[in-house]
């Protein structure tokens with residue numbers, strides 16, 4: 465029996481069309497949480513038709529402290545209307561790395577991961593839910 469992870473593909477499985485999400489962390493100022501931008505098909509745009517499109521993108525974080533997987537955001541995209549580039553401000557102080565998964569209705573689920581460098585974390589005053 466296989467698991468969901470067996471179906472996740474990475475850059476090594478790419479063909480002519482590109483599906484692996486590109487994750488970028490953008491600092492816009494000292495008092496604003498970093499912006500995490502995820503793009504599918506950054507260099508080579510992925511088709512965006514009803515028949516063939518990126519349906520959703522999920523973003524997760526891995527906590528430094530205990531490697532807990534944290535769901536950050538889900539973006540559900542409407543074909544032909546929504547371009548597969550999404551962004552969200554994220555409180556990254558406790559994050560070791562970020563994982564993005566994109567889903568193409570024909571080619572399946574694709575994963576990428578980036579390490580969160582200390583300069584990207586920096587405590588911020590964005591007001592995002594600290595408990």
Ligand SMILES: [Fe+2]
Pocket residue numbers: 481483510516517568569570571
């Ligand atoms: Fe595709």
